[in-house]
Amino acid sequence: MRVPARLLSLTAVSAASALLTGCFAESESTGASGEGKRVRLAMMQPPRSGLSPLSDDAFKLSRWSTAETLVKLDAEGDAEPALATEWRQSGRTWTFEIREGVTFHDGTELDAESVVRSLTAAADASPKPRILDGVELTAKADGDRVTVTTATEDPLVPQRLSSPQLSILAAKAYRGKTVNPLGAGTGPFELTKVNGTSSASLDRYDDYWGERAKAPGIDVKFVPDGAARAAALRSGEADIVEAVPVSQAALLDEESITEVPMPRTNTLYLNTSDGPFEDASLRAAARKAIDAGSIVKGVYEGRADVAEGLLGPALPWAAELRTDVRRAAAKKADGETVTIGTFTDRAELPEVAATLQQQLQQAGFKVKLEIREYANIESDALAGEFDAFILSRATVLDSGDPAAYLYSDFASDGSFNISRLADSSVDKVLKKAGATATGEARRKAVIEAEAAVLATDAAIPMLHERVIQGDAEGVVGAAHDPRERELVTADTYVK
Known part of the structure; x- marks a missing residue:
């Protein structure tokens, strides 16, 4: 309690x-x-x-405005100049113009060679920064320019280079396999x-x-x-205080806190390959049984947003492009037993699971819960050991683009396909989204992919999380x- x-x-x-x-x-x-x-x-x-910028610590360096990248992202997720002033694509190769007049904190000058050094260190790291997972990238100096080449044509290269994990640091930062950002940023x-x-x-x-x-x-x-x-x-x-807990927000002056919509969705993934939710009409029954509003009010104390789709208000263009989704008709649950898994690492998730248990039982399901630490439950979730799994999932990974998340979670060969969805029509639109050039066309392709996933009821988005910042x-x-x-x-x- x-x-x-x-x-x-x-x-x-x-x-x-x-x-x-x-x-x-x-x-x-x-x-x-x-x-x-x-x-x-x-x-x-x-x-x-x-x-080390090659780890998630890179986001601290970025939030302190000490380390910078070649590219930054605007509110829509499109690439803007930073340490690179412009770029162009030719097949698998991108050429970046390096900004003049930039010095590192140790007084040395930013040039093409220093950019290549940082990008090569990231590409050769083991493990690689998450933004380069599955990406073969090489960088070479060409006068005042840097060419970046990938194994396959990749329209997201500029967005990838905006990741704080690909920050450009002075030569002094690199000593063997370690990277020390002290006095080495721009x-x-x-x-x-x-x-x-x-x-x-x-x-x-x-x-x-x-x-x-x-x-x-x-x-x-x-x-x-x-x-x-x-x-x-x-x-x-x-x-300034980051990540004020929901339970503490009521103790603070309301004018001192800001709730920032996060690109993170609390979603119920349903196992489509085995068990009761192999039946699309029972997946539809589960969707109809869920009252996300009561979860937002009761568990999150109103400090979250009820989900209309997989992509939330942190991506404002999603709501503008989204259209109605046609889903399967629901049939009444008749005592089917389902096991829902989730984890303790995020304090709200066990409470969400308990609320869902009650809602699904009222709809005719028998519900068991299995709750562990994430490190001890992830492999079982990916192996399809649960009928459903509650996950707080980042919907834009390090590139600021949701296409990678959608493919990872819902493609037949996706690396994080907890729903175990294998649908050729979904695969088709997911691949289209991933291959579309950035901008309005890509955003429309992403929403088409979201609609295809939602139509299967393989995942039921419940709410979009917020982070509370105190100033x-x-x-x-x-x-x-x-x-x-x-x-x-x-x-x-x-x-």
Whole structure:
């Protein structure tokens, strides 16, 4: 049973606040230039791989505006210039013009050779960065240009190069198989100090090629405990707090929190190859039985969005292009026993499972639940051991494009096909979406693929998640990014 957020004890609040005491002491003073305040940032997850950009730690470097990529993405997911100013495609090869006048934080100049060094290190890494999974990529310098060639023609190369895992760093960052970003980026802030998994510091880089940062620096504290992060915002010990738990949001001033739609959908995957849900009419019965609104209200306390499709409000173009989907007719469940699996790593999922159990039982199903840690249940889910599986799934992977997610989860040979869907008509539209050039045509092809998947009832999207970000009253210009690539930018400062 969930304890109401407002019953958090004074002792717990004090203990949580104590975790932050002293962490941001230096932030009270002005920066080295004597102007403005340093931004005090409380983050949820500590580094897992020494802040190597070849890991998910790359997103921290991006959110601190210290490491940059050749390309960035606009709100629609289309590629825009960053360290590359323009690019063109010729078959399997893309040519990128490298921006002039850029220096790394150690004073060395950005050139084609340094770009090739970083991209080659990523392509040769073991394991590869996730964005290059299944992609053979080679980079070569050609004067002031860089050519990137893939084994097969790939319209998503610019979007792939926007991934923080393909950040461009100075030569000093690369020592053997390790990559150390300390003082090696090109962004408006220079990473100057890392204290293991507890904290990090960044100073403004005054020779930045773009707009000079408004804040003199950033002081980062890693605070895995959600109550402690919320307490830091309440007490004024942090200026920006990421990932405030739903249970803590009610304790904060409503004006200090922003709910950011995430490209993440809570979905019930149904096993289409074996068991009761091999029958499309029973899959339809399950869909009709689910009341997603009550899950949003009861489990997520209203801080989520009821799903209309697999792609949610973090991709605003999806709703504009979506049309009605024709699905199979439902038949009444007659005591069929189904087993639903999910995991404990996301606190809400066991509660979602319990609510679904009640809803499906009211519709005539007999429902068993199996709940474990994700590491101990993923292989069984992929092997089809469950009749249904509840998953919180990112719908745009590192390229910012949903076609890869749709193919991975619903193609006959998809690597994450929990529904075990094998439908040639679905495969056809999935391949079309993946091969279509970026822009409006690709977005329409993606929505066509989404409709084909939804028509099978292999997956029942229930809700789209939000992340809650806390900004103190004096914070100006903090980013609220659904892709979690930006947080403190050159425009961010504290009054």
